[in-house]
Amino acid sequence: MxxxxxxxxxxxxxxxxxxxxxxxxxxxxxxxxxxxxxxxxxxxxxxxxxxxxxxxxxxxxxxxxxxxxxxxxxxxxxxxxxxxxxxxxxxxxxxxxxxxxxxxxxxxxxxxxxxxxxxxxxxxxxxxxxxxxxxxxxxxxxxxxxxxxxxxxxxxxxxxxxxxxxxxxxxxxxxxxxxxxxxxxxxEVLESEINQEHRNALNQLEYGDTALQYLNEGDACLQRGLLNAALNCYILCIEWLIITHLKREGRRDVIEEEKEEGGEYYRELVRELKDDEYVSQKTFEKLDEMNSVERRWMAHHKSGELAETDVRNVRDRLEILIRELFPRSDSPN
Structure with a gap:
């Protein structure tokens, strides 16, 4: 039959x-x-x-x-x-x-x-x-x-x-x-604006694959409605994007420094982008504001106060940061 x-x-x-x-x-x-x-x-x-x-x-x-x-x-x-x-x-x-x-x-x-x-x-x-x-x-x-x-x-x-x-x-x-x-x-929303050219470039940069891993995990969590987990992944992605950028530019190797001096947190990493030639002032200010807003949401993850719109706003800022730090014309060192 x-x-x-x-x-x-x-x-x-x-x-x-x-x-x-x-x-x-x-x-x-x-x-x-x-x-x-x-x-x-x-x-x-x-x-x-x-x-x-x-x-x-x-x-x-x-x-x-x-x-x-x-x-x-x-x-x-x-x-x-x-x-x-x-x-x-x-x-x-x-x-x-x-x-x-x-x-x-x-x-x-x-x-x-x-x-x-x-x-x-x-x-x-x-x-x-x-x-x-x-x-x-x-x-x-x-x-x-x-x-x-x-x-x-x-x-x-x-x-x-x-x-x-x-x-x-x-x-x-x-x-x-x-x-x-x-x-x-x-x-529609998860049809990523981060195109394959950006992804390929990040994959070839040291620490870039870790940033992409957190991005993909965040998208998967958001798709299943796990808002707090998605927010956590997106903020970790932002941190690893900055770490990747600093390493590519030869300014610092944050991961190697951590082995001797301990880790840095979101605020300290974002401060590294102040007056950065790649990052617009608006993007820096938005990322800096997130330290007191989105990070506070994470601290209250059990209260159910997080809204889906808030998480999507963080993802939007993340995508803008990728486009500014890693222009498509870039090729990895």
Whole structure:
């Protein structure tokens, strides 16, 4: 018996995420109002909250999940006749319901959202409010997971992602939120701007391969949602990039010095870039600021205060540093 051939779909190319800021006093009362607004908006789009019971007891839950309202239809006439004469069993009812829901998913337009998860995190500083993350699984991915799709199925990943992004923007425009991270997929973000020429050059430089190793490990952690581990890897990558640069320029061999005098920390290494001919003043200032911001986040890794946008900002700065320290025209000594 031959198996049905399935298409090869990558969830990282289909799941769309975004982050928004809601500028309100971050208390339970306002969070309830915000959640009520989301319920009303998504109810109009025929979604139901599948975890509504979480708010019934205890403190208000910090997330909410919606799925399409796949109402059960009336059973077919044949089934109703059997039921009338008492010929149906209890096992037939859930079986019929499962078949009906499966059919509804199969018939659903693939570029519509299937699962919408919204997470809230309170921010209390000079700009108080809620940092809100939305994660959307499109119907196309759900169809793939339930083995509905075949290689002959007619679908377009790019169109699905484009529509999903547009739908997220529509939802949050009605809420009046400010975008912190516009809708994106993991595949888009992790399509590294560090091209192969940069990678090859670093691999040939002493200590450069260690910097790339931390970069790759950070990307892998970020892709799995391990934010604190990703942040740690990215900052270690920055340190090793500076170490590689200092060695290439013949200024210092930090690793050899460590064997006799002990190691240096992030701040001391960044200070080596002050007035460096390769590094812009803006990049130096941003890296120097990270000592008091990102490093503090790492110290509080158990508190859950780290946001994905913050980690991606560190990665962006890391990429800029690579482009400045190791221009593509460079060739290793």
């Amino acid at each position: 031959s198996s049905i051939s399935r298409p090869n779909l990558d969830p990282d190319e289909l799941i769309v995420k975004a982050e928004y800021f809601l500028p309100v006093e971050p208390d339970d009362g306002n969070l309830r109002k915000i959640k009520d607004e989301f319920r009303a908006i998504l109810r109009q789009k025929e979604y139901i909250q599948v975890d509504a019971g979480m708010d019934m007891v205890g403190p208000i839950h910090q997330s909410m999940t919606f799925k399409p309202n796949l109402d059960k239809s009336d059973p077919p006439l044949k089934w109703r006749i059997k039921d009338f004469f008492g010929f149906t069993s209890n096992t037939e009812i859930p079986s019929y319901q499962r078949e009906y829901i499966f059919k509804r998913i199969e018939e659903r337009v693939e570029d519509l959202p299937f699962e919408i998860e919204i997470r809230f995190r309170s921010i209390e500083n000079e700009s108080s409010g809620f940092r809100t993350t939305i994660i959307v699984v499109p119907t196309l991915l759900q169809q793939y997971r339930q083995r509905i799709l075949t290689t002959d199925s007619d679908f377009d990943v790019k169109t699905t992602v484009k529509y999903t992004k547009r739908e997220i923007e529509r939802i949050f425009s009605k809420i009046g939120a400010t975008p912190l991270q516009k809708p994106y997929t993991e595949a």
